Amino acid sequence: xxxxxxxxxxxxxxxxxxxxxxxxxxxxxxxxxxxxxxxxxxxxxxxxxxxxxxxxxxxxxxxxxxxxxxxxxxxxxxxxxxxxxxxxxxxxxxxxxxxxxxxxxxxxxxxxxxxxxxxxxxxxxxxxxxxxxxxxxxxxxxxxxxxxxxxxxxxxxxxxxxxxxxxxxxxxxxxxxxxxxxxxxxxxxxxxxxxxxxxxxxxxxxxxxxxxxxxxxxxxxxxxxxxxxxxxxxxxxxxxxxxxxxxxxxxxxxxxxxxxxxxxxxxxxxxxxxxxxxxxxxxxxxxxxxxxxxxxxxxxxxxxxxxxxxxxxxxxxxxxxxxxxxxxxxxxxxxxxxxxxxxxxxxxxxxxxxxxxxxxxxxxxxxxxxxxxxxxxxxxxxxxxxxxxxxxxxxxxxxxxxxxxxxxxxxxxxxxxxxxxxxxxxxxxxxxxxxxxxxxxxxxxxxxxxxxxxxxxxxxxxxxxxxxxxxxxxxxxxxxxxxxxxxxxxxxxxxxxxxxxxxxxxxxxxxxxxxxxxxxxxxxxxxxxxxxxxxxxxxxxxxxxxxxxxxxxxxxxxxxxxxxxxxxxxxxxxxxxxxxxxxxxxxxxxxxxxxxxxxxxxxxxxxxxxxxxxxxxxxxxxxxxxxxxxxxxxxxxxxxxxxxxxxxxxxxxxxxxxxxxxxxxxxxx
Amino acid sequence: xxxxxxxxxxxxxxxxxxxxxxxxxxxxxxxxxxxxxxxxxxxxxxxxxxxxxxxxxxxxxxxxxxxxxxxxxxxxxxxxxxxxxxxxxxxxxxxxxxx
Amino acid sequence: xxxxxxxxxxxxxxxxxxxxxxxxxxxxxxxxxxxxxxxxxxxxxxxxxxxxxxxxxxxxxxxxxxxxxxxxxxxxxxxxxxxxxxxxxxxxxxxxxxxxxxxxxxxxxxxxxxxxxxxxxxxxxxxxxxxxxxxxxxxxxxxxxxxxxxxxxxxxxxxxxxxxxxxxxxxxxx
Numbered sequence: 016x017x018x019x020x021x022x023x024x025x026x027x028x029x030x031x032x033x034x035x036x037x038x039x040x041x042x043x044x045x046x047x048x049x050x051x052x053x054x055x056x057x058x059x060x061x062x063x064x065x066x067x068x069x070x071x072x073x074x075x076x077x078x079x080x081x082x083x084x085x086x087x088x089x090x091x092x093x094x095x096x097x098x099x100x101x102x103x104x105x106x107x108x109x110x111x112x113x114x115x116x117x118x119x120x121x122x123x124x125x126x127x128x129x130x131x132x133x134x135x136x137x138x139x140x141x142x143x144x145x146x147x148x149x150x151x152x153x154x155x156x157x158x159x160x161x162x163x164x165x166x167x168x169x170x171x172x173x174x175x176x177x178x179x180x181x182x183x184x185x186x187x188x189x190x191x192x193x194x195x196x197x198x199x200x201x202x203x204x205x206x207x208x209x210x211x212x213x214x215x216x217x218x219x220x221x222x223x224x225x226x227x228x229x230x231x232x233x234x235x236x237x238x239x240x241x242x243x244x245x246x247x248x249x250x251x252x253x254x255x256x257x258x259x260x261x262x263x264x265x266x267x268x269x270x271x272x273x274x275x276x277x278x279x280x281x282x283x284x285x286x287x288x289x290x291x292x293x294x295x296x297x298x299x300x301x302x303x304x305x306x307x308x309x310x311x312x313x314x315x316x317x318x319x320x321x322x323x324x325x326x327x328x329x330x331x332x333x334x335x336x337x338x339x340x341x342x343x344x345x346x347x348x349x350x351x352x353x354x355x356x357x358x359x360x361x362x363x364x365x366x367x368x369x370x371x372x373x374x375x376x377x378x379x380x381x382x383x384x385x386x387x388x389x390x391x392x393x394x395x396x397x398x399x400x401x402x403x404x405x406x407x408x409x410x411x412x413x414x415x416x417x418x419x420x421x422x423x424x425x426x427x428x429x430x431x432x433x434x435x436x437x438x439x440x441x442x443x444x445x446x447x448x449x450x451x452x453x454x455x456x457x458x459x460x461x462x463x464x465x466x467x468x469x470x471x472x473x474x475x476x477x478x479x480x481x482x483x484x485x486x487x488x489x490x491x492x493x494x495x496x497x498x499x500x501x502x503x504x505x506x507x508x509x510x511x512x513x514x515x516x517x518x519x520x521x522x523x524x525x526x527x528x529x530x531x532x533x534x535x536x537x538x539x540x541x542x543x544x545x546x547x548x549x550x551x552x553x554x555x556x557x558x559x560x561x562x563x564x565x566x567x568x569x570x571x572x573x574x575x576x577x578x579x580x581x582x583x584x585x586x587x588x589x590x591x592x593x594x595x596x597x598x599x600x601x602x603x604x605x606x607x608x609x610x611x612x613x614x615x616x617x618x619x620x621x622x623x624x625x626x627x628x629x630x631x632x633x634x635x636x637x638x639x640x641x642x643x644x645x646x647x648x649x650x651x652x653x654x655x656x657x658x659x660x661x662x663x664x665x666x667x668x669x670x671x672x673x674x675x676x677x678x679x680x681x682x683x684x
Numbered sequence: 685x686x687x688x689x690x691x692x693x694x695x696x697x698x699x700x701x702x703x704x705x706x707x708x709x710x711x712x713x714x715x716x717x718x719x720x721x722x723x724x725x726x727x728x729x730x731x732x733x734x735x736x737x738x739x740x741x742x743x744x745x746x747x748x749x750x751x752x753x754x755x756x757x758x759x760x761x762x763x764x765x766x767x768x769x770x771x772x773x774x775x776x777x778x779x780x781x782x783x
Numbered sequence: 784x785x786x787x788x789x790x791x792x793x794x795x796x797x798x799x800x801x802x803x804x805x806x807x808x809x810x811x812x813x814x815x816x817x818x819x820x821x822x823x824x825x826x827x828x829x830x831x832x833x834x835x836x837x838x839x840x841x842x843x844x845x846x847x848x849x850x851x852x853x854x855x856x857x858x859x860x861x862x863x864x865x866x867x868x869x870x871x872x873x874x875x876x877x878x879x880x881x882x883x884x885x886x887x888x889x890x891x892x893x894x895x896x897x898x899x900x901x902x903x904x905x906x907x908x909x910x911x912x913x914x915x916x917x918x919x920x921x922x923x924x925x926x927x928x929x930x931x932x933x934x935x936x937x938x939x940x941x942x943x944x945x946x947x948x949x950x951x952x953x954x955x956x957x
Binding site: 669670677680 | 883
Binding site for chain 3: 688689690691692693695696697698699700701702703704706707708710712713715716717719720723726727730731733734737739740742743745746747749750751752753754755756757758760761762763764765767768773
């Protein structure tokens with residue numbers, strides 16, 4: 016049983032789970048559906064481990080398996096196989112995706128308990144995992160696009176999961192539309208690849224690309240730019256970033272799974288997967304890193320200003336993915352993947368803790384209102400602190416090792432790549448401030464109304480169901496949590512999920528300690544061995560130097576946050592007043608939505624209204640109206656023949672037969 | 685005895701049946717006329733079977749017989765159903781297909 | 784001798800056929816068809832199709848026609864009204880049918896098929912057309928067609944029961 020066999024099983028289980036839950040939602044009790052959902056993902060995780068083990072059994076140079084189930088299409092030399100490609104990179108992604116998904120499924124099993132759409136939720140969630148695994152395991156660009164579009168749909172379905180909430184359906188549409196723009200970039204890239212190389216299988220493409228393309232030739236740069244459009248849209252990088260914050264309308268486990276740990280990192284995976292192409296187009300690779308840097312800075316500043324708990328974490332996600340893009344852009348592939356993994360741990364953990372808090376706040380997400388959670392929910396508070404420490408790169412935690420490894424590599428490449436070091440450290444400073452802004456705002460202090468209720472009665476407040484975005488009252492008849500969540504952090508599923516992730520967020524970095532071990536790098540080495548950059552490593556001493564700098568900056572950021580939000584609670588307001596312009600810019604998210612609105616939405620709307628007022632009535636209606644009139648008069652002409660009389664039809668048929676026979680008789684003469 | 689005679693006879697029977705389908709309006713009689721057409725076809729099959737000395741044609745005629753029986757059963761079932769529902773037994777009256 | 788038998792059979796069959804079309808009462812039409820089928824069975828005999836001829840008489844003229852008789856008797860001898868909603872069909876229908884007949888005849892007589900000249904017809908093997916030969920063919924070479932035909936008959940029988948059966952819900956109409 017080789018790795019490909021296990022790869023197929025990895026795909027099979029979530030698909031099966033999704034279909035079974037989706038089809039049996041009328042008969043299956045909710046708990047059973049949840050168990051099937053959790054079981055399917057755990058089974059996929061087990062198969063992922065089996066695939067990895069069987070892959071490790073191979074010698075390093077042949078550590079990749081391509082396998083095809085059947086031929087999907089074969090037209091004039093264009094051949095698409097329904098094939099998967101298992102190598103260390105995809106195995107790594109499979110492990111991260113299924114592992115984190117398993118924990119989040121366990122968490123959701125409790126978290127969504129009182130929701131009326133429990134079956135629907137797990138069916139969607141399993142479908143998402145299947146799509147993500149398809150994206151990761153795809154053996155060619157066509158299947159990649161299929162998986163890519165599937166996760167786009169799953170994301171749409173899950174953002175709009177509470178479909179009675181108008182803001183949620185709008186956010187879902189926004190995410191879907193922006194993702195489809197990215198899909199189109201991918202389509203064009205796949206078409207260009209096929210045009211220039213004549214193949215679409217990964218192995219064949221990467222083998223042929225260096226023979227066909229010159230370095231930085233315009234056609235390879237175009238391919239990479241189109242790939243980047245897809246990657247940036249999926250991973251919410253500038254200028255396609257506006258959907259991610261709105262995507263927080265979905266249930267919190269969805270935010271944790273899709274919009275933090277897995278789907279949004281697909282763009283990073285794509286760049287890493289297509290690294291042979293990007294190495295032929297250094298211009299595109301540099302652009303990747305620059306966009307990553309810009310996004311990580313801008314998202315960091317926004318995260319400091321906004322007050323919606325989930326949105327802060329969402330902007331932090333954009334910022335962290337910016338680091339990953341910097342990594343894969345400058346050639347630090349394994350460092351980027353390492354950061355992807357640790358980020359999945361601590362960001363999913365932060366979202367889970369946030370979900371627990373939001374449930375206790377009766378769905379209020381404003382951090383200005385939250386107080387005293389340190390006493391009310393000690394377990395959640397501990398998890399939140401662990402997540403924030405890892406996120407801000409506190410020494411010893413996973414984020415410290417992974418983030419600084421990227422920056423070390425940038426420093427190692429030297430030259431103008433130093434700006435990534437500087438920018439990265441500024442971003443790290445911002446990260447430390449905003450993550451501990453959450454901690455210092457929420458945990459200490461006198462309990463607010465909701466937390467007081469929780470401390471006194473042990474139960475969460477049952478508020479009026481309101482829309483956290485608009486404050487409007489909501490119709491909870493369908494597709495909503497029936498009552499509010501009762502569970503806060505008491506439910507065992509939530510505790511297990513958070514505890515395991517908390518542990519991983521703390522110790523996950525130990526996989527890769529400079530000079531001690533490099534588990535991730537050596538595991539991924541067979542995939543990246545053809546890259547000239549992969550073989551080079553910064554020296555151990557410089558790596559430790561970078562880690563030390565990172566530690567200082569992280570602690571400084573945390574200290575500043577402590578000073579701002581605990582020691583001098585009035586300081587933030589003063590700063591806000593003094594830098595009103597800057598603050599307005601940040602809190603309005605650098606006017607990203609408005610810029611997109613002005614540059615894209617308005618012109619498209621203008622074209623639309625032109626089409627509506629001029630084009631449609633005169634041209635289209637004229638054409639269609641004319642066609643209709645023609646058809647109608649012709650129909651009127653032959654209508655008489657449709658007498659409804661059986662014998663009339665028989666007569667017409669006979670006439671035809673006689674005429675045809677006559678024709679043949681005459682021809683034979 | 686030349687085979688042409690048989691074939692011409694089969695064509696004649698077929699045409700008579702055809703004319704009947706066209707001019708009669710009682711569904712029972714139309715079914716009868718269809719039987720005539722089928723027997724004309726069967727006769728042609730038997731003639732060619734005899735001509736080539738091959739028994740396949742005969743088996744085919746048996747199949748035609750079966751199909752005719754099935755058609756009769758369904759057709760007459762329809763006639764009886766129409767009669768029960770007081771629908772006039774006249775194919776010209778059933779013109780819901782009129783355009 | 785063969786010629787005499789053929790023409791006798793042909794005249795009977797044609798007469799029966801014309802009677803089916805021409806008689807106004809469906810009941811008489813059914814009887815005319817029986818006559819037609821009996822004469823046609825005689826012609827089948829001339830073509831060395833003994834088994835088919837027997838089946839024609841027993842199954843067709845015997846069993847199937849009995850159903851016709853029953854139905855014709857059940858619905859009553861409704862004579863067609865003289866008024867015709869499509870009088871032109873009365874003229875053009877037979878004309879076109881005659882045209883088709885002439886065309887087929889020309890095709891048959893004009894195509895010089897080998898052996899159509901009569902005397903050159905290959906002699907058939909011994910036992911041709913006997914029940915044994917037909918049965919062997921049907922159960923060996925054409926088994927699937929045979930089974931399919933039996934399936935068809937079963938389905939038709941079910942369909943007839945569904946169509947003609949009394950509906951309890953719409954008892955008033957039935």
